[in-house]
Amino acid sequence: MNWRSIRQYALTLVIAIGVSLVIQKVAYAQIIVHQHSMELTYHEGDRLLENKWLYHFTKPERGDVVILQDPVEPIRLIKRVVGIAGDKLELRQGKLIVNGVEQIEPYISSPTFPVQVQFPIVVPEGTVFVLGDNRGNSKDSREFGAIPLSLIEGKVIARLWPL
Template identity: 40%
Template sequence: MQIAVVIGLVVLLRVAVIEPVRVSSESMATTYDKGDVLLVDKLATHTGSPGRGDVVAFVSPQDGALTLKRVVGVAGDRVAVLDGFLVVNGARVREPFVDHASQDGIYFGTVTVPPHAVFVMGDNRANSIDSRQYGPVPLVAISGRVRLRLWPLG
């Protein structure tokens, strides 16, 4: 009986509260590498909308896989990429986690993020399928926010 209760609590926690997720691609490198295990906070979706800079989990509209990307624009923002640099509302965004040397010459025209949505991009911009391809992600599609790296330690 006690084992069933423990199993039930673990399942409830995983479904509704927290979920470990293994990074399946290099699209968030060097922040998160393929094989890293992250903890996704599912309650965060009920405590407010994600903000710029948050890394969120959602089901990709491209292939249906659980996907991790960084929020770079929220409702009403005008988002563009000019010569490899992210520009939000006319201002260049400082992104120390992006290798700008590999982004030279990348352009993406201005998009205004609609209400109840976010614009997401991978930190490894040259190796990421993200809102530049499939458009803004509806807030209802977001299943949680990444809170910490479980593996590797450090």
């Protein structure tokens, strides 16, 4: 192998690594769950695929599982969007009520009770209300209120491991 071939392989490798890093930073990323707040849906150690560019073109919808920046601490959280701008949210006897309709949530592991935020609440424009699926052990909007859209990093679109 000559010097020119080595240089071409090295350049190809550098370009491939650069493109991969840009894609992970801007478009898609693999994340590992480090919390218990989304059990029964996701468990600690699960590897997920996050779409980071989707919310540049659309807004989160009710039911989306999102990765967001904690508004208080410098950590990332995984939560489910349960309320979008204009929604009226209530909690009655451990059940989530959105715009007067009791939500059927087969993915939750415990009843939903208020923590610090007073209910009913109307979700302000430019924000979403998020809850963990493990409602008994979740730091979520019941504690810190509605989340500005600017704190949402992306949407979970697939579980990579375990399948």
